[in-house]
Amino acid sequence: MWDQHAVRPLPNGQTQLYIGLHLVHEVTSPQAFADLAARGWRVRAPQRTFATVDHIVPTGVQVRPFGDAMAETMTAALERNCRAHGIPLFDLASGLQGIVHVIGPELGLTRPGMTICCGDSHTSTHGAFGALAFGIGTSQVRDVLASQTLAMSPLKVRRIEVTGRLGPGVYAKDVILTIIGRLGVKAGAGFAYEYAGDAVDRMSMDERMTLCNMSIEGGARAGYVNPDETTVEYLRGRRFAPAGDAFDTAAAGWRSLASDPGAPWDDVVRIEAAGIAPTVTWGINPGQSVAVDATLPQLSNAAADRQGLAEAFEFMGLAPGQRMAGTRIDVAFIGSCTNGRLSDLREAARVVAGKKVSGHVRALVVPGSQAVRAAAEREGLHDVFRAAGFDWRGAGCSMCLAMNPDRLEGREVCASSSNRNFKGRQGSPTGRTLLMSPAMVAAAAVAGEVVDVRDWLS
């Protein structure tokens, strides 16, 4: 895949790599477009560039102009830039808008064997299709707009084999939180994480996307899963996927991409699926997690990272040795590029059906895209959530990063299906995030505290 996209070696030893698909959103692109204009360059391959609005869109009232003047300015800037350069923009009126990492796959823009980049670290998501996909910063967005290429160094590959069967109530989110918990948040630097093993082979594309999405939380810029029949069937009939005979030809090429079982990996890690429990983060980075039925680490047991752990305990208001089950929550958020897809909403709805959100909990469901929202409504999931007391919102990044009206207040504790539990991530500098699967969030919303979702599924 690398060789197919390599243009030429650069004088500093890097490779000029062709980018097959460039996804653009409103937050990391305006400065890139401005720089492009200042240098008198044009967008070289607008037909390989697609844009949407996700980070700053309000998920409640979506009438233009937006109430937040800066959100309106940023949206207008993206519209202007896309118009000027002939870039398709999936805006709120399109019916195709959504979080960039949700719509790329669901529109069939993301396909095996591609190089994909976007000014967003969760671009690793697209690796679930057997694509080389990674996040970039704004200056690199400018480079891709101008040249459709990037200066890159090859990544090493760490194969993470998940074998055996996941228990009931255990999801891809628990698998990736367990992987990051075990390997740590820095271990992935310089690596792509390839997820394999029979547990991954059995996963749907939604689940594989959840795994790849959080590769960056383990320090790996890219995630990857070999394309297979699940990949091919997911893409069949998608709007931008090839159609008819062209699909069969493309699919034959995709199947041939699967890495050789005897390939030499730079590192291999094996994880038993049966040993993974519903997992919850307790600290201030995604590596600080525990099984919901386990106790938090002791400070004395981890001298090397004692300072970081102490800081996390203090910020979170938690104590070494305590259990996460029973931790009171104030907010429940289901959504994000990690877990805002249809299957995520189905699992959450299964838990809340016929139940009520706890009186002290503010709960919201934010579909990852307008298409996810429409599909969920066709199944009546919105009625299930509303009847339980959840807010049913429009598509966007919402409370994952709080660049829009959805945010925590004060020291609120949020059970969240998103990807980052950094200090202040959800909009309040002192707000606290507990990452978990959508089903676990749903159960926590009803119970008003962290619970083990396995006790709720019969």
Add this chain to the structure above:
Amino acid sequence: MTSRVERVEGGALAMPGDDIDTDRIMPARYLKAITFEGLEAHLFADDRAQVAAAGGQHPFDDPAGRHASVLFVNANFGCGSSREHAPQAIARRGIRAVVGESFAEIFAGNSLMIGLPCLTVSRDDMRRLMDAAKSSPGLTCEVDLRNNRVTAGSVSVTAAMPPAARDALLSGTWDATAALLEDYAAVEKVANALPY
């Protein structure tokens, strides 16, 4: 050709802590803008407010570090979001080199794109560098890319950098766009041969 970055000399500022993420360096609400101008005012905004409220002084509020040119950090600095706003704000604050135990990959890449070198040193050496900076505020520090050395007062240690990044900074080719546009026929040839 952009400017060569061979050596940075000036005051040092120590920002201790592992896994400092880009949400902490630049909280998301300050990303609501269409330029990078003025971002430096919001560096570590939430951390600084919390430290001040607790009666302490955040490193970025220490008057001794106001004119610092070199930033000392620990491991996995800049993890999380790909927001270039983080290194942009650090550079706009006057920092011209960052020395740490390790860097998140996207952060280091974004820094290189704006000519801000990120060098790594061992954990022990970083402790010595931070101790030197803290014990003598205003101490002059030198980052020498050509010889892979970082010196703060009497402490002088070996530093490392990915060779491609080091070469791009030393040769002044860290702004790669012009090079990427140089041989466009070769780019089109690759594009036309792709099966998609």
